[in-house]
Structures are given as structure tokens and as C-alpha cells.
Amino acid sequence: MFKYYSIILFLLCTTLVQAQSFNEKDVEPKQDSLKKRKLVKSLGNGYLPSKYFDADLRYLIKYNQYEGVRTGIGLVTNEAFSDKYRLNSYVVYGFRDHRFKYSLGGGIRLAEQTNTWLNLSYTDDLQETGSTKFLTDKRFFQFFEPRLLNINLFHKHITKSIALEHELSHKWIAETELSTSKIDPTYAYAFNVKEDSYKNFDITSAKIALQWSPFNSITTSQNKTKVTTEGYPKFSFQYTKSFNNVLGGDFNFSKLDFRTLCNIGNKKNAFSELTLVSGLAFGEIPLTHLYHAYPNNITKEKILQRFSVAGLNSFETMFFNEFFSDRFTTIQLKHYLKPFNISKSYQPQMVLITRYAIGDMKYPERHQNITFGSLEKGYTESGFELNKLLFGFGLSFTYRYGAYHLPSIDDNIALKFTFNITL
Structure with a gap:
């Protein structure tokens, strides 16, 4: 498995070095500099731009316990193609399950004024059991998704959906979706009801989501607000x-x-991040659509056997598939100390x-x-990260x-890598 880590991390480091080199060439002509900044921004958002289509880097290469290496390509149209219509698709292949997935x-x-879009999609892929996604989440791209490496509980789904997204204002975003899904767990599971x-089983569902950002700062220029x-x-x-x-x-x-997400302080100095997530499910609901608490610990005997990469907002000492809930709340507090100013380019940070x-x-x-198991007694972990060492x-x-707390001290400890880059 570590050879796959090496492949992925090599690609990430290569991308980072190339992106950083763009910022170091300050003597380039202004127009070239603007183009390079635009390219770096696109890469940071997970796109490799071209004239009419952008390559979606989320599907380039990943690894998990069920598919092994998962690789493919995604394409989305850009505004040069059309500002009224858009197309998006991807195709990937898992080398361990020997199966193509696509959307x-x-x-x-x-x-245009309210950025209202009507969207259709057809997807044949996998989803982690117990995971929940908010419709209104902006596209989120990570060069490296640490939790994905260790996930082994997935369900296949074939989903057809129609969705409407709409900006009520620049502080309120709404999206609704109607979908039908054929669900087939990849593990031995039976849901007994009635x-x-x-x-x-088949799931027909309707969703409505709202995102409220009351403290966003907004400016208007040339009749456009952003x-x-x-x-x-x-x-x-x-x-x-x-x-x-x-x-x-x-x-x-x-x-x-x-x-809810809350940041307190200045990111250039010391600051804190608070994340609170809560969910409540009731009715005839299978395990696939219930909740885990974002665990990120492998079931191995020794600490070094569990050595992997820490996630951004996951419970590092909680073992995968250890707990599931139909009602839960998680609170995560991170306090970032002021970076150690060793040099202009080398500033590790403790969290x-x-x-x-x-x-x-x-x-x-x-x-x-x-x-x-159940989380009814309350689960607690604490620790620290020392980021950007090399x-x-x-x-x-x-x-x-x-x-x-577990009887063996070793089972309560998680020692891992972290990986943080900023473009």
C-alpha cells in the first residue's frame, strides 16, 4: 500500500513545486504573470484549463481499500464554451474491483442575476456508507484526501437526479434535488424492517438545502455583485x-x-477554527444513509501499523466502522499557533x-x-499537529x-503524517 502513497505523493509534490515556481518568477511580463496566476488558481480549485473544456483533477488518481488505485478523467465545460449551458462528466476505473464508474x-x-441553474445527472459510482454531503457545498478540492486511503465500507449506487440551485442573495444559497437511487452495499449487509x-434497495428522495453566510463582505462593480x-x-x-x-x-x-463553521482571529497569526456538525435521522433508514463520525483509524494491532495520513476534520483515534448513529453531534476545535518564523520560506506551525x-x-x-457501537457516552480525543515541516x-x-478509552494504551494513540499546501 505504501507504494501507492509514494506515487500519489510524488504527483502532489511535483504539482506543488510547479505551482510555487509560478510565484517566484516576478520578473515576467505582467500579462504572463496574470496568466500564470490564473493557472495556479485553477489548479488550486482542481482544474486544468483548456479552451472550451477544463480537466477535473479530482478524478486523476486516488486510492481506497475497496478499489485499490482509482484513476480516470473528468471534464467540465467553461464559459468560453457557453455561459448559459454546461456539461460535466467523468469516468474512472478501480484496479482492485475491476470496474468502471462514471457520471x-x-x-x-x-x-443570470440570481445564478439559477437547472441540473440533470446520471451517476454510477460508489459512496462511503454513513457519509452525508450538503448540496450547497461549494466545490471542494484537495490534492490529497487522507481518509479515502483507509475507507473500506462503500455501497454502489446508480443515481438519477434533477436539481435546482438558486442564490436568494449573496448571503443565502439554496438548492433542491429530486433523485432516485439503486443501492447495493459492497459488504455483507441486510436491513430488516417490517x-x-x-x-x-431503492431510495427515492427529495432534498432542500440552505447555506447562510451572514458576515460575507460584498462589493458591486459594473452591475455585478461578488x-x-x-x-x-x-x-x-x-x-x-x-x-x-x-x-x-x-x-x-x-x-x-x-x-456551522467559525474562524476566530487572524490567519497570519494565531487563530481558532470551530466546526459543529449535527444530524438526526428517523424512520426506515438503512445503514448506508445513517451517520458515522468521520473516523480515520485503521484496525491494526501496533501504532506503526496504523501510521497513515491525518485528515482535515476526522477523528484520528476512532476506528473505521466502530460507531454508527441515527442522531449525532460532533464538535471540533483547532487552535493554530503563530507560525515559527524560521525563515521567509520555512515557517512550521503547531495546531x-x-x-x-x-x-x-x-x-x-x-x-x-x-x-x-454507540456514541451515547460521548467520545473525546485531543492532540496536536506540527505542520509544514518539509x-x-x-x-x-x-x-x-x-x-x-481502550484498555491497551497503544490503541488510544494515533501517530500520523499531515499534509498541507496552499497555492
């Missing part, structure tokens, strides 16, 4: 309703999800971290052929304590 999608802009047992400074806190809300006997749906259930999770499940007996790499130490 086809497109959209039409209904109103004297029936389901090994695979956000110039991201303000905090930010709030995200999402409601999901699944329907039985509608477009083939098997279950009735509802989910309420909430998240102090505390995480807490609490949750429960009402009907654990419904979920067969899988063993997991080429964006650092070290992380985390300790598990409290109600879920």
Missing part, C-alpha cells in the same frame, strides 16, 4: 425526505442536517486539537451482519480518552 451531467442557466430483509471576503460563522441546513412507493422507493425516512462526538441509534437490531508534510499526535 454524465449538464445544466441550463435560467436566470418483517422484510433487504440486501439491496463576495470579496468570506465571513464567519457560516451555517448550512439540509432536509432529506425519502418516499416509499414513489418511483420505486422502498423506505420512508427523514434526515435533518446542520453544520492544538480537541474533538468530541456524541450519538445514539434507536433500532440497532435492524442492521444485520455488521457490528458497531514540502507540506508534518506530524500529528492524537490521544483517545474518556468514556471510550
